[in-house]
Amino acid sequence: MTAKLLSFISRSEPAGMSTTSQKHRDFVAEPMGDKHVTALSGIGGVLGKKLEEQGFDKAYVVLGQFLVLRKDDELFIEWLKDTCGANSKQAFSCYTCLKEWCDSFL
Amino acid sequence: MSNLSSMSDQELTSLLDQYNIKHGPVVGTTRKLYEKKLLDIMSKEKKQGNVKKPSSDKTYYREEETETFFPHPVHYNAPVSFSDSPALCKLHKFSDKRPFADSDDSTATPKSSSPGLFSRSRQIYSTEATYRNVSQSNPSPLTSSTASASRSAQEKAPQGTRYIPLWFQFLVFLMFAGFLYYIFTSMETPPKKHFEIKN
Numbered sequence: 001m002t003a004k005l006l007s008f009i010s011r012s013e014p015a016g017m018s019t020t021s022q023k024h025r026d027f028v029a030e031p032m033g034d035k036h037v038t039a040l041s042g043i044g045g046v047l048g049k050k051l052e053e054q055g056f057d058k059a060y061v062v063l064g065q066f067l068v069l070r071k072d073d074e075l076f077i078e079w080l081k082d083t084c085g086a087n088s089k090q091a092f093s094c095y096t097c098l099k100e101w102c103d104s105f106l
Numbered sequence: 107m108s109n110l111s112s113m114s115d116q117e118l119t120s121l122l123d124q125y126n127i128k129h130g131p132v133v134g135t136t137r138k139l140y141e142k143k144l145l146d147i148m149s150k151e152k153k154q155g156n157v158k159k160p161s162s163d164k165t166y167y168r169e170e171e172t173e174t175f176f177p178h179p180v181h182y183n184a185p186v187s188f189s190d191s192p193a194l195c196k197l198h199k200f201s202d203k204r205p206f207a208d209s210d211d212s213t214a215t216p217k218s219s220s221p222g223l224f225s226r227s228r229q230i231y232s233t234e235a236t237y238r239n240v241s242q243s244n245p246s247p248l249t250s251s252t253a254s255a256s257r258s259a260q261e262k263a264p265q266g267t268r269y270i271p272l273w274f275q276f277l278v279f280l281m282f283a284g285f286l287y288y289i290f291t292s293m294e295t296p297p298k299k300h301f302e303i304k305n
Contacts, residue, residue, distance in 0.1 A: 069139075070130040079139045 024093065027059075028100045035059045042086065042093030050084035066098045073099075110141045118144070 024041035032039070037059050038048035056062050069075040076098075077091040086094070110118065115132040118140055122129045125147050132140055 065135055068130050068133055068136055070128075072128055072130070075128065075130070075139070078143075079136070082139060082142065 041097035
């Protein structure tokens with residue numbers, strides 16, 4: 001009961017669940033197949049367009065880049081920021097999304 | 107070395123290893139990122155080579171930190187530095203790090219040189235030693251707190267690290283003391299009646 005009260009006070013999800021968005025949960029739930037890059041968590045319309053211009057039109061291409069960077073968080077986040085101008089939050093969100101997908105399906 | 111973009115992938119890889127940068131394979135899409143990283147590190151190196159002041163500043167700060175950490179030498183004078191008891195051996199090691207404190211010891215009490223004087227002074231300081239032994243059972247937190255208190259009482263300069271200002275602490279203390287005194291005075295009259303009832 002106190003846990004529920006505390007969670008209500010802190011206005012976050014109950015203990016044990018990370019604060020992930022619906023987009024994240026949708027992406028991580030199934031193989032990505034041919035999903036567009038905007039299906040990635042943290043990548044919206046603007047960032048998606050910029051990535052497309054660079055040649056990263058599908059989510060699996062970004063996955064490829066993620067894997068080539070050895071799934072390293074610092075490298076991937078830096079790369080994403082440089083490529084499409086994402087901020088730290090968006091880049092980190094994309095990183096965790098891909099990382100979790102890899103943990104489940106790779 | 108000057109133009110990274112003209113280098114081959116292998117050369118970039120070896121450079122990345124040289125600088126101990128975490129990296130994956132140098133591919134078409136990753137090349138730009140690694141070139142940027144190498145440029146950053148190389149420019150940082152140049153800056154570090156020109157200006158070496160920050161490191162020396164750090165060491166200076168560390169010396170200051172050691173000054174503030176250790177207690178005022180006047181109080182912990184003789185018994186700390188010389189004693190055979192194992193309890194104070196720790197303090198002896200503790201005092202090893204304080205060269206200026208030991209120098210103060212030598213000027214304040216010249217007993218350190220001869221063992222004969224030491225045995226006599228040991229008797230004199232034995233009671234004080236036991237007292238200080240008890241008080242110094244917890245050297246680090248006690249001394250740091252007393253050091254901070256003594257230094258703050260004397261200087262009042264380093265108030266940046268305080269969360270509650272010192273004058274406020276004193277005020278609260280005085281108010282609490284006054285409150286207790288008030289309770290004490292208000293309780294003076296009842297005991298007389300209490301004794302009368304008992305008798």
